[in-house]
Amino acid sequence: MIELANVTKSYNNKTKAVDNLSLTVNGGEIFGFLGPNGAGKTTTIKMMTGITKPDRGAIRIAGANMADDPIEAKKRFGYVPDSPDLFLRLKGLEYLNFMADMYDVPRQLRKERIETLASRFDMSHALSDPIQSYSHGMRQKIVIMGVLIHDPAVWILDEPLTGLDPKSSYTLKEMMREHADGGKTVFFSTHVLEVAEKLCDRVAIINKGEILFCGTFKEMQERFQSDLSLEKLFLELTGDE
Structure with a gap:
């Protein structure tokens, strides 16, 4: 489980990248985190993974508080960043053993x-x-393998399908489903809305640091009394259409 309670992060003491964000991601679900560029997705993920500290608010990963016990919290998740260009001089096996x-x-x-x-x-x-x-x-595949080597309860995946061939993309999506079906948590940030619509149990849409919607795709359609696709509803919500 992932819990964010009233999390806020500002830059230059005035620009709020994330504004009083509260979110709960349960065990047993694939949770999609969606938003346009600059919406606050990356800042949120950096706070969840302990890379950046929030100005205020609390973050728990599988019960461990990121502020009070960051080492224990970090043991409980695996994080795939949006760039796989890490430890390039190591051999693949050396990297996996290092992880x-x-x-x-x-x-x-x-x-x-x-x-x-x-x-x-x-x-x-x-x-x-x-x-x-x-x-x-x-490179994307070796990073994913390194992240999963300790079988973490929580997966935090930032655009993990970028660059993967169709077979590997299918394999990763299959593994995400297996992980969630085992009662564990997958937090999945993506720009590919068609994938999110098919794969995610729930989604949250963030824009300008605030959550505009959180729930199932069916709940989104009911709320807006529309049978539009997730992509169309996303564009309407974020004002990009």
Whole structure:
């Protein structure tokens, strides 16, 4: 579960990137976080992951308070950033072992997980190669594998499908569903609204730092008395149409 209570973040002491945001993401669901560029999505995710501190408000990840016990909170989630260009001089396997070391994953268990993840993402052949030789899609896959190596209860995914080939994209979506169906949490930020409509159990739409809507797609259609697609409703809500 992810809980944000009255979270606010300002820049230059005047521009509110996130304004008094409260949100609960339950176990057992894929939660879509949607918004136009500059809406506050990235700032919210940075606060959730402990990269940026909120000016006020509380954030809990699987019961751990990010302000009071940041190390424990960070152990409970896996975060896929929107750029996969990390640790480029390491070989794929070196990177996965580094991530496993960070989270104290036992040797035998990490070996099994690396083999499973490499097989699912068709990366077994590339693990001995340096990450800087990978394509963008392969870099995205190795980052995702590193994030999942300690089997975190909460997944925080920022545009995770960018650059993935259709097979790998399907695999990741399948894994997200499996994770949520196991009672765990997937927080999923994306600009691909068609994917969000099909994949997410609930969505929140943020604009100018405020949540405009939070609920299921069906609830959104009922609220606005419309059978429009998520994409059309999103554009109407955010004033981009």
